[in-house]
Amino acid sequence: MSSISIIGCGAIGRLVAEGVHQGLAGDYRVVSVFDLPQRARAASLAADIGCIMADDLGEMLATKPDLVIEAATGDALHQCAQACLEHGSSLIVLSSGALTDRAFLNSLLALAVRHGVKIYVPSGAIGGLDLVRAAVMGEKAKAIFTSRKPPRALVGAPHLMGRDLCGLNRAETVFEGTVPEAVAGFPQNVNVAASLSLAMGGAEHIRQAVIADPELDLNVHRIEIQGSFGTASIEIRARPMSTNPKTSMVAAYSVLALLARIKSPLEVGA
Numbered sequence: 001m002s003s004i005s006i007i008g009c010g011a012i013g014r015l016v017a018e019g020v021h022q023g024l025a026g027d028y029r030v031v032s033v034f035d036l037p038q039r040a041r042a043a044s045l046a047a048d049i050g051c052i053m054a055d056d057l058g059e060m061l062a063t064k065p066d067l068v069i070e071a072a073t074g075d076a077l078h079q080c081a082q083a084c085l086e087h088g089s090s091l092i093v094l095s096s097g098a099l100t101d102r103a104f105l106n107s108l109l110a111l112a113v114r115h116g117v118k119i120y121v122p123s124g125a126i127g128g129l130d131l132v133r134a135a136v137m138g139e140k141a142k143a144i145f146t147s148r149k150p151p152r153a154l155v156g157a158p159h160l161m162g163r164d165l166c167g168l169n170r171a172e173t174v175f176e177g178t179v180p181e182a183v184a185g186f187p188q189n190v191n192v193a194a195s196l197s198l199a200m201g202g203a204e205h206i207r208q209a210v211i212a213d214p215e216l217d218l219n220v221h222r223i224e225i226q227g228s229f230g231t232a233s234i235e236i237r238a239r240p241m242s243t244n245p246k247t248s249m250v251a252a253y254s255v256l257a258l259l260a261r262i263k264s265p266l267e268v269g270a
């Protein structure tokens with residue numbers, strides 16, 4: 001039985017904790033949960049699944065988790081990751097956008113090696129990262145990553161400089177460029193683009209587009225990849241979580257699936 005701590009008891013943290021508690025991921029038990037800004041969320045989750053509510057990171061690590069799941073924010077990852085790895089806990093990172101900071105990523109990778117633990121980035125709100133990792137084993141792999149969203153989901157994006165898209169009556173491409181430009185211009189897309197970049201071993205061969213589409217009520221992510229293997233298109237029309245409409249349900253499921261894969265003697269997919 002492996003022990004898990006969860007940082008962040010919002011939409012993903014709760015669904016994952018409940019799934020683990022129900023045995024969906026296999027031989028795991030949640031030993032502690034921690035939510036710095038919303039202690040009440042951690043308290044009710046801890047009561048529901050019968051684990052410790054940690055008041056701070058030290059208290060959480062004192063419960064000796066084999067694995068820590070970060071389901072909070074990029075800032076939380078910055079605050080907690082080093083201590084978790086030094087403590088000998090592997091990390092599952094949802095706020096993968098924080099790993100676009102190369103120096104930060106490299107420092108965490110070095111710590112993981114030194115302490116014999118691992119850093120996992122689940123596929124989150126997209127999929128097909130197994131195929132992407134296989135494609136880059138061949139030559140000249142390059143990808144186009146397109147996010148198609150309802151205009152209201154793009155409100156406030158820095159790239160739009162205050163432009164109001166709510167009057168749009170047909171789909172419009174509002175951005176085309178590199179991943180770092182997209183991360184700066186549309187920070188809410190950062191996790192998906194970051195996970196794709198990590199799977200490709202860098203962002204150099206990815207072009208990104210953002211489309212505002214007034215006919216949509218779901219977020220649609222599409223990866224088109226080509227290389228010596230051929231071509232592939234992966235499209236996800238992801239259903240949002242009722243507890244956080246910005247988060248796709250499949251992101252939480254992907255953590256449970258990853259936990260199950262870690263334990264399984266059978267690995268399916270690259």
Ligand SMILES: NC(=O)c1ccc[n+]([C@@H]2O[C@H](COP(=O)([O-])OP(=O)(O)OC[C@H]3O[C@@H](n4cnc5c(N)ncnc54)[C@H](O)[C@@H]3O)[C@@H](O)[C@H]2O)c1
Nearest residue numbers: 008010011012035036071072076094095124125191247251
């Ligand atoms: N990788 C992906 O594809 C993907 C997909 C969806 C969401 N995400 C990311 O996963 C994270 C969690 O998503 P969510 O929908 O559960 O968010 P949420 O807002 O529902 O929950 C986050 C929780 O973290 C807590 N928190 C914030 N700062 C904290 C800190 N310093 N220490 C401890 N707890 C802290 C908040 O109080 C909140 O309860 C977000 O960063 C989100 O962007 C990633």
